[in-house]
Amino acid sequence: MKNALVNLENITKSFDGQMILDELNLYIRENEFLTLLGPSGCGKTTTLRILGGFEKPDKGRVVFEGKDITNLPPNKRNLNTVFQKYALFTHMSIAENIAFGLKIKNKSKAYIDDKIKYALKLVNLDGFENRMPDSLSGGQQQRIAIARAIVNEPKLLLLDEPLGALDLKLRQDMQYELIRLKNELGITFIYVTHDQEEALTMSDTIVVMNQGYIQQIGSPERIYNEPENAFVADFIGDSNIIGATMVRDRLVEILGARFACVDEGFGENKPVDVVIRPEDVELVAPSDGTIQGVVTHLIFKGVHYEMEVTANGYEWLVHSTRMHEVGTPVGIKVDPFNIQIMNKPESEDEEAVGVNE
Amino acid sequence: MIRNITRKIYICLIFIFLYAPIVTLMVLSFNASKTRSKWGGFTLKWYKSLFENEAIIQALINTLAIAFLSALIATVIGTIACISMQSMKKRNRTILMGVVNIPMLNAEIVTGISLMLLFISLGIKFGFLTVLLAHITFNIPYVILSVMPRMKQLNPSTYEAALDLGASHLKAFFKVVFPDIFPGILSGFVMAFTMSLDDFIITHFTKGPGIHTLSTKIYTEVKKGIKPEMYALSTIIFVSVLALLILVNYTPKKKEK
Amino acid sequence: MNKKLLSAPFLFWSALFIIIPLCMVFYYGFTDKDGAFTLSNIMAIATPEHSKAFFEAVKLSLLSTVICFFLAYPLAMILANLKGKRSSLIALIFILPMWMNFLLRTLAWQTLLEKTGVINSILGFLGLPALNIINTPGAIVLGMVYNFLPFMVLPIYNVLCKIDVNVLNAARDLGANEAQAFLKVTLPLSVPGIISGITMVFVPALTTFVISTILGGSKILLIGNVIEQEFTQTGNWHLGSGLSIVLMMFIIFNMVISAITDKEGDTNAL
Numbered sequence: 001m002k003n004a005l006v007n008l009e010n011i012t013k014s015f016d017g018q019m020i021l022d023e024l025n026l027y028i029r030e031n032e033f034l035t036l037l038g039p040s041g042c043g044k045t046t047t048l049r050i051l052g053g054f055e056k057p058d059k060g061r062v063v064f065e066g067k068d069i070t071n072l073p074p075n076k077r078n079l080n081t082v083f084q085k086y087a088l089f090t091h092m093s094i095a096e097n098i099a100f101g102l103k104i105k106n107k108s109k110a111y112i113d114d115k116i117k118y119a120l121k122l123v124n125l126d127g128f129e130n131r132m133p134d135s136l137s138g139g140q141q142q143r144i145a146i147a148r149a150i151v152n153e154p155k156l157l158l159l160d161e162p163l164g165a166l167d168l169k170l171r172q173d174m175q176y177e178l179i180r181l182k183n184e185l186g187i188t189f190i191y192v193t194h195d196q197e198e199a200l201t202m203s204d205t206i207v208v209m210n211q212g213y214i215q216q217i218g219s220p221e222r223i224y225n226e227p228e229n230a231f232v233a234d235f236i237g238d239s240n241i242i243g244a245t246m247v248r249d250r251l252v253e254i255l256g257a258r259f260a261c262v263d264e265g266f267g268e269n270k271p272v273d274v275v276i277r278p279e280d281v282e283l284v285a286p287s288d289g290t291i292q293g294v295v296t297h298l299i300f301k302g303v304h305y306e307m308e309v310t311a312n313g314y315e316w317l318v319h320s321t322r323m324h325e326v327g328t329p330v331g332i333k334v335d336p337f338n339i340q341i342m343n344k345p346e347s348e349d350e351e352a353v354g355v356n357e
Numbered sequence: 358m359i360r361n362i363t364r365k366i367y368i369c370l371i372f373i374f375l376y377a378p379i380v381t382l383m384v385l386s387f388n389a390s391k392t393r394s395k396w397g398g399f400t401l402k403w404y405k406s407l408f409e410n411e412a413i414i415q416a417l418i419n420t421l422a423i424a425f426l427s428a429l430i431a432t433v434i435g436t437i438a439c440i441s442m443q444s445m446k447k448r449n450r451t452i453l454m455g456v457v458n459i460p461m462l463n464a465e466i467v468t469g470i471s472l473m474l475l476f477i478s479l480g481i482k483f484g485f486l487t488v489l490l491a492h493i494t495f496n497i498p499y500v501i502l503s504v505m506p507r508m509k510q511l512n513p514s515t516y517e518a519a520l521d522l523g524a525s526h527l528k529a530f531f532k533v534v535f536p537d538i539f540p541g542i543l544s545g546f547v548m549a550f551t552m553s554l555d556d557f558i559i560t561h562f563t564k565g566p567g568i569h570t571l572s573t574k575i576y577t578e579v580k581k582g583i584k585p586e587m588y589a590l591s592t593i594i595f596v597s598v599l600a601l602l603i604l605v606n607y608t609p610k611k612k613e614k
Numbered sequence: 615m616n617k618k619l620l621s622a623p624f625l626f627w628s629a630l631f632i633i634i635p636l637c638m639v640f641y642y643g644f645t646d647k648d649g650a651f652t653l654s655n656i657m658a659i660a661t662p663e664h665s666k667a668f669f670e671a672v673k674l675s676l677l678s679t680v681i682c683f684f685l686a687y688p689l690a691m692i693l694a695n696l697k698g699k700r701s702s703l704i705a706l707i708f709i710l711p712m713w714m715n716f717l718l719r720t721l722a723w724q725t726l727l728e729k730t731g732v733i734n735s736i737l738g739f740l741g742l743p744a745l746n747i748i749n750t751p752g753a754i755v756l757g758m759v760y761n762f763l764p765f766m767v768l769p770i771y772n773v774l775c776k777i778d779v780n781v782l783n784a785a786r787d788l789g790a791n792e793a794q795a796f797l798k799v800t801l802p803l804s805v806p807g808i809i810s811g812i813t814m815v816f817v818p819a820l821t822t823f824v825i826s827t828i829l830g831g832s833k834i835l836l837i838g839n840v841i842e843q844e845f846t847q848t849g850n851w852h853l854g855s856g857l858s859i860v861l862m863m864f865i866i867f868n869m870v871i872s873a874i875t876d877k878e879g880d881t882n883a884l
Contacts, residue, residue, distance in 0.1 A: 054783050074786040075795075081787045087780035091802045100798070101788030145784075152788060364692045371689055372707070374760065378722030379714050381732065385725065393725045438624035445621070453621070456628045459636070462813060464821035464865065466838055467858045470845055471635030474642060474855070494631040497624070548709075555712045557824060562845065575717045579828060583721065591714050598713045602706060 005030045005156060005188050006051065011060035013046055020046045021057070022212045028156075028190060033182055035191045035199040038209035039235070044192045045084075047209075048158050051190065052081045065155070075104075079156035080149035085165055086141045088133040094120075094144055095129035101152040119147035122181065139170045143177075150185060159191045163198065175201050196236045200224060208232050229342050233275040240276045240317055243344075245269060252341060255312035257291045259334060263341040273342045278319040280338035283309065289331015295324045379595065386588035393583070403589040410586050413574065417590065419485065420554060420570040427492035428549035434493070435500030436542055439508050440530075457502070460495045468495060469562030476563065483565030491563040492553045499552055500545035507541030642855035655856020664840060664857065671836040672864075674751055675819035678758035679766075682815045683808070685759070686766035690807075691800075693767075694774035704771075708764040720757050720828045727753055727829075749831035757825040758815075765814035773807030774800070809872045817865055837861060 004027040011024040021043045028034050036044035049055040050062060053074035062070045069077055080101075089097050095116050102112045120126050123143035133141055142162055149157055159178075163171045179202055182189050193199055199206050200220040208215040208223060208231075216228045227233035230241050244254040249264040254274055266272055286292045293311025300306075305323045309316045311332055324330055386404070390397025407413060438457075442450050460468050472491045481487055511534065519529035557572035564573055575587060646652045658664055693704050711719060726732045727748040734744045747753045777800065785795040823838035830836075837857065844854030 052783070052787060054786075073791070074783065075789045075791050077787075081784065083780040083784055085778070085780070087778055087784040089781060089785070089799060089803075091805075100785065100790070104789040104794060148784075148788065367688060368692060371685065371763075375708070375711055375763070377726060378719045378760070379711060381722040381725055382714060382718055385722075394728055394730055434623050434627055437620050441619075441621035441624070453624075456632060459632050462817065462865075462869070463636075464817050464858075464861060466821045466823065466841055467639065467862055468635075470841070470851075470854060470858060471639045472631065473845065474638040474851065475631070475635040478638065490631065494627070497627065551709065551712050555716050557717055561842075571715055572717055575715060575721075576824070579717070579721065583718075587718065591718050595714045599710070602710070606703065606706075 003030055004028065005032075005065060006190075007061075007063040008047070008050075009061045009063065011047070011050060011057045011062070013043075013050065013055065013057050020212055021050075024060070024212070024214065026207060026214065026217075028188060031186060031188055033179075033189045033191065033202060033204045035193060035203040035206045036209060037193060037196060037199040037206050037235075038215075039194055041211075042209040043212040044194075044209050045160060048081075048160050048190065048192050051156075052079065052158050053077050078154055079158060080152050080154040081158040081160065082142075082145050082149050082162045084160045084162070086133075086145040086162075088141055088144060088148070090133050092133075093129065094125075094131050094133065094136075097133065097144060098148045098151055100148065105152075115151045119151045122150070122184070123147045123177075138166050139174065142166065142174065146178075146181065150181075150187075154187065156188045156190065159189060161193055162191075163195075164193075171198070178202060200236070208235060210235075226340055227275055227342065230273050230275070233273075233340070233342070238278050238317055238319075240278065240281070240314075242274050242276070242314060244272055244274045244341075246272045246341065250336075252339065255291060255314055257312065259290055259339055260336040261339040261341060262336050263339075266341060266343070271344055273344055275340040275342060276316075276334055276338060278306070278317040279304070280334060281309075281316055281318045281320075282333040282335070283307075283318060283320055283322070283324055283330045284333050286329050286331045289333050291332045293330060293332060295326050295328045295330060298323065298326050382588050383592045383595070386585065386592040388585065388588075391582075391585060403585040404593075407586040407589045407593075410584070412569070413571075413584070413586055413590060416569040416571050416574040419488075419568060420572070423485070423489050423492055423570060424550050424553040427489055427496050427553050428546050431493050431496035431549050432500050432542060432546045435497045435545060436504055436538075438497070439501055439504045439538075440534075442505070443508055457498045461498045461502070465495075465556075465558040466562075469559040472559065473562040483563065484568050487563045487565065488560055488568065488570070491559050492556065495556070495559060496549035496553055499548045500542070503545035503548055504538055504541040507538040511537055639855045639858055642851050643859040644856075646852055655852050656860060658853055658856055659860045663835075664837070667835045667840045668837045668860075670751070670834065671820050671838065674755055674836070675758065675816055675822075678755045678762065678819050679812055679816045681755065681759050682763050682766040683812065686763060686770055686811065687808075690767050690770035690774055693771050705768065708767060711764075716761065717824065717828070720761065720825055723753070723757055723760065723829060724748065727756075748829065749833060751830070751834060753829040754826050754834060754836075757829040758819040758822065761825065762815040762819055765818075766811040769810040769814065770804060770807040773804045777803050812872065813869060816868070820865070821861060 006028040008024055008026040011021050012019075013021040024043070024047065026047075036047055038044050046055060050057050053069070053072060053076075057070065060070075061068050064077070064079070089100065092100070098116045098119055099112045102115060107115075116129060117126075120128055123146055125140060125143055125147070128136070128140070128144070133144065136144065142165075145162070146157075162178075163174050166174060175198060178189070178191075191199075191202065200223075203220055205217065206220055206223045207217050210231050216223060216232045218226075223232065224236055227236060227239075233239045233241050242254055244252050246263075246266040246269070247253050247258065248268045249266075250261055252259050252261050252263075252272070252274060261274075283289075283295075291311045293309045293316065295307050296310050296315065297308035298305060301319075304319045304321050307318045307320065307324060309318055309330060309332065316332060385393060387399050387401070388395075388397055389400035389402070438453075442453055445453070469491070472487075472494065476483060476487045476490075515533050515537070516529055519533040520526070524532060555572070557576060560570050560573055561576065564570070569577075571587075571590070575583065578584060578587070643655050644651055644653070646654065659668060696704070724731075727745070728734070729744070729746065729748070731748075737744055747756065781803070782795055782799060785799045786792075790798060821838045821841075823836060823842040826834055826836045826839055841854050841857050841861070844850045844857065
């Protein structure tokens with residue numbers, strides 16, 4: 001936890017008796033792009049609001065640059081937030097919006113004017129000083145909200161689903177924009193989203209959350225390729241999650257057939273879940289497959305074909321660039337490296353063991 | 358904590374300020390002494406004599422009849438106006454909304470005298486009808502202002518969907534649009550009813566000599582001294598409305614959204 | 615079904631009962647008994663007794679509007695903070711008193727304020743000096759504040775409820791303390807509500823004749839009393855109309871001023 005910029009220690013928070021966050025522990029390193037990812041109600045926004053100072057945790061501490069800021073009001077924190085739906089001041093011009101924080105800090109007019117120019121250039125909206133927020137498109141308002149936050153030179157920028165209200169194309173453009181901004185500014189970003197693609201594209205680290213617990217922390221690749229439990233596997237991309245038995249190290253029995261894998265240490269004859277991504281399922285001639293099945297559905301998706309193969313009573317989701325007509329008997333083969341073994345959770349909201357990269 | 362307590366105290370003080378006169382009137386309705394300034398012991402006699410006082414009962418009937426009829430007619434006219442305004446050009450709608458706002462923003466006394474001048478020149482005999490017409494006029498804006506927001510929230514596709522599924526315009530309206538704007542219509546009606554019930558100024562200028570509503574009856578009694586039956590009557594009205602509200606608010610809701 | 619036809623009843627009604635009557639007020643105001651054009655009814659406002667009543671009304675209604683604003687704003691803020699929980703109930707609490715007749719409620723203040731009335735009894739019990747405001751301008755102001763306070767609270771409350779909490783959070787996030795966030799964000803954003811509140815209090819207060827009759831004794835004449843007397847007692851409709859026109863012009867003038875101050879100006883609270 002050296003060079004941690006922020007430490008969240010044992011954060012617990014409930015609203016009206018409903019537990020939102022339960023003993024959450026998380027640290028964020030300097031200059032990291034960290035994404036809190038999860039379905040709505042998972043506690044990600046509450047975590048962000050506790051960081052911003054808009055909620056006080058029932059228990060636990062927020063440590064920022066080594067200082068306990070749990071009870072510090074938002075205006076005393078050296079971090080800024082980009083709000084969901086932007087929260088621009090509609091009664092002020094763009095320049096006044098951006099100048100808001102600087103004026104409060106009594107900066108000189110020349111300094112403020114410079115900063116406004118610089119910030120507008122940074123978000124590619126030069127010359128918008130005198131426009132009113134209502135006259136801007138959603139994407140433009142979003143950029144202003146970012147500009148308004150970063151002129152204050154925060155150590156940490158919190159972004160609460162900032163792209164949620166934009167359409168797909170704009171969202172993708174803004175993703176690159178945000179990565180560029182972060183690299184140019186060299187500050188830490190904490191980003192909240194429920195969009196797994198957004199998280200995978202932008203983050204250095206993803207924190208997958210569900211029902212107030214952290215499910216997994218890791219790099220995008222790791223989260224995608226090695227989900228630690230069924231929730232993560234299911235939430236991030238499409239996957240085949242199948243109940244299976246670990247026969248011994250490096251051998252797993254799935255739907256009655258034995259597959260070679262690379263995992264060890266689960267014990268012998270232990271029930272586990274396996275995750276196999278649809279693009280990792282190879283369709284071969286029946287005699288070459290580990291399991292035999294029949295193609296039951298076929299959809300053309302552009303980049304690939306999406307097929308469902310019924311084999312040993314399970315419908316396998318398969319992505320492949322090679323088409324197999326419905327009714328074709330096929331064999332299923334999986335590379336041992338592409339079989340991800342997970343412990344079966346004992347209860348539904350059991351917390352996955354936090355693993356650090 | 359301190360802030361919370363200050364807030365509560367503040368709300369309480371305002372509450373006392375708003376309701377002190379109402380409590381006073383209720384207490385007076387049980388006062389055996391005929392003057393307002395002395396407590397002459399507890400009595401229920403005003404409640405009894407109230408029902409024998411034909412003038413007051415007649416004023417009550419007039420008040421309720423005018424309130425109900427004017428609210429009803431205003432609701433119909435106002436709702437239809439809202440529907441028609443939906444499909445209007447923005448400029449026309451703005452002008453019309455301006456007209457709607459005139460009775461809301463104009464001084465009641467001016468509305469009152471302007472209607473009085475109209476009725477005189479039209480030669481309409483002052484009485485129940487003139488008061489009713491006047492009340493409808495100032496009630497329409499309340500209906501429009503409470504139906505309009507509902508109307509704006511309405512998703513126009515639902516109406517079109519109903520047409521697409523084969524409903525006639527009228528059927529589509531009553532099956533799809535009406536249920537959605539109904540809460541607005543209802544609150545507009547209640548608002549109009551309340552405003553009509555509480556109105557004095559406009560009634561004062563548009564009523565004839567023969568007819569009284571409760572308001573005008575009270576006003577004529579101000580100088581002579583209010584009959585204690587009036588206190589009894591308003592206590593009954595207030596308590597029944599209060600009971601009705603409590604009933605509506607605390608009956609378990611049929612369905613949560 | 616032609617939707618244009620649907621607006622006919624309302625158009626007809628507004629023309630007959632709103633527009634034409636107003637035109638008649640103008641007609642009467644600008645003519646004398648023989649129907650000849652004159653400005654004397656308008657200029658009558660300058661006579662000492664009329665201008666005294668007019669300025670008295672302006673003074674008292676301004677004062678009540680200011681008091682209403684300072685009472686209502688904190689109240690509206692507290693209520694808006696309650697959010698969805700009880701908001702419909704709160705609106706009811708303010709509308710409920712209207713079911714007790716407005717004249718009676720005002721009369722009740724007479725009882726409360728009398729020399730030997732309830733308030734003075736309580737004050738005496740607490741050892742405080744008696745309050746002698748009945749039949750003074752003070753009592754009229756109190757009556758105005760009492761009657762019109764809800765009209766100030768509701769529009770401000772409505773506007774405050776609509777302000778996105780995150781806008782305030784954003785101000786705090788950018789370094790504003792609570793007072794700064796209030797002055798720079800909440801207050802400017804609530805201006806439309808304040809303006810409609812001020813209009814809804816100031817106009818009826820300025821033109822009332824009932825409150826001044828009941829709580830001011832017969833000593834204090836406001837412009838409303840003068841107009842009312844011209845119509846119901848003296849029977850000089852021309853003069854009454856003329857004075858009404860002056861009153862309307864004054865109100866419109868004030869609305870234009872506030873509309874200019876409020877750039878957005880498209881709110882219709884209540």
